[in-house]
Amino acid sequence: MSEMINNREQHTTEYSSERLEKLKQIFKELQSGKNIDEVKARFDKEIGKGSIEEMSKLQHDFNENGEMTLEEVKRIYTLHTEILKGSVEEIELPTNPEDEPGHPVHTFKLENREIAKLLETRLHVHLIEFAKEDSEENVYKLLEDCNLLLDIDKHYSRKENLIFPYLETYGIMGPSTNMWRIDDFIRDAIKDARQKLMNYNGDKQAVIDIVNYCIREVSDMIYREENILFPMALMNFTEDEWVKIAHESDEVGFCLTEPAAEWKPERKAISEKAMSEGFIKLETGILSLKQLELMLNHLPVDITFIDQDDVVRYFSQGTERIFVRTKAVIGRTVQNCHPPRSVHVVEELLADFKAGKKDVEDFYIKFRDKYVYIRYFAVRDENGEYIGTLEFTQNIDPIRAINGEKRILS
Missing domain, CATH: 3.30.450.20 (PAS domain)
Incomplete structure (x- = not known):
């Protein structure tokens, strides 16, 4: 077995319960409505950089009682991301499997580059044009962009059905409860934007608001994936598990691009056990x-x-x-x-x-x-x-x- 296979035993960051409790208190201040700049300043002063493990435990269903409204949940998720940007420790692994073409994380990141390009070079540009003039042509351009963006469902489905289950086996539950919920918010927002554009009635501001929401949340999700989710998975998953994920990815499909290559780890390929003839x-x-x-x-x-x-x-x-x-x-x-x-x-x-x-x-x-x-x-x-x-x-x-x-x- 390669050194990477047991990386979860070698790269676990130690953190104290006191530090985690302090983190929870800081994030509760957000929920209570405290100014985000003040909360961010306290975070930087008292925490500095948070570990991947801390972020996972911190975000494990802060709305477990279900008492918050949908809009309040969305607001808190956005604020969480603003606090965490630039504040998550980078991890070092003995190898960088995600740099190997065809590795599931390499493919996820390849898709993220295409998604980001769609947001920056098309959706954002066309939204500015629409804000200036809501002509039929500009409405159509935005609709076409939203249709392309809806392909993100494949990216999220692979994450939810292939990455989350393995994280759960290691007791990491946050992504299954929180990130999946945000994925659904994004899916719903893209569909809402499409509906508003297909049945455009002159309410320009409604379109601008929902498209801006899509751009912001999709961009934030790219950050969450690449700075928290993927490093968390790379720290824990064995090479065998990554091979299984790569093997099953075709069943779900890919978003806006394809894997750069077929991933073949530098070891003997996993042979599936033949079915018993009993x-x-x-x-x-x-x-x-x-x-x-x-x-x-x-x-x-x-x-x-x-x-x-x-x-x-x-x-x-x-x-x-x-x-x-x-x-x-x-x-x-x-x-x-x-x-x-x-x-x-x-x-x-x-x-x-x-x-x-x-x-x-x-x-x-x-x-x-x-x-x-x-x-x-x-x-x-x-x-x-x-x-x-x-x-x-x-x-x-x-x-x-x-x-x-x-x-x-x-």
Whole structure:
């Protein structure tokens, strides 16, 4: 194994509980409305530079009671970033894997350069032109920019579904609760900007405000990723984990660019264990493991199984997945696989299943170009004991389009 594989054991910064408590008090001053310049001055004087570990612990869900309004949460996130800019210690690793073309962090940073270029050379420029004259042409330019910026969803999805799960295994929960929430704010803001531009009614200031918000928050997110998230991941993840992340990134897709190369660490490639050729005897038949997996993957639906402890144990891999799933979710609690704003729905549903109040729950939503039917089933054993939940997801547009009868082969 390379030296990098155990870097988390060699590069852990020591910090005191007193220092962390002081940091929390400083940030509480922000929430109480104290002037940001005064808070920043105290931070610089009493803290100076904060470590990656401190930043992670500091930002672990400051709104855990859910008492703050959405606007207040957004305001605090922005203030946090203003305080932290230039105040996070740089870390030194024995190697710089993120400099290797194709490494997941190299690709994330490559995307960030393209995102920043889109903000600076297009969105910002076109917003100035729009502010001077809200002509049809200038509205269209901004709309085109927002359409491009929406590709950031792939960047954020890879981060949420591949980076966050591994951080959680090391007890680092802040990104899953806070950064995912900010990602959602940004996604919603870009969609809001698109809607305002597609249905432009002359409210110039509304467009200026929402586009400025997008520019500011996306820029701040680039800072958060490159100065806190990626260094945190590089300090902790093994080379094997990075290889798995790189391998699964294709399933989610890339934003505005592609990886510069296929990343091949200077060691023997990881060989995946061959699937056992054993058989499973079921109540109504016998199947090989290969037959069972192929059968599940050929169903025209997505299936996910969550055990009695809310841990994701399995998902099918059909040819047309509706929602992003990566192998990193296996062994992860289902609550951490959903955006923070929808976790309460998941927890309420599972509580009802466990208590025996419900056996099934259905949802149906418009998702991109599909009409999606999502069904949840409580799975119980022969004694009625709850052993998990089965999620069943299907694009039912083709079914809704059926009419008449069909009795012959195509």
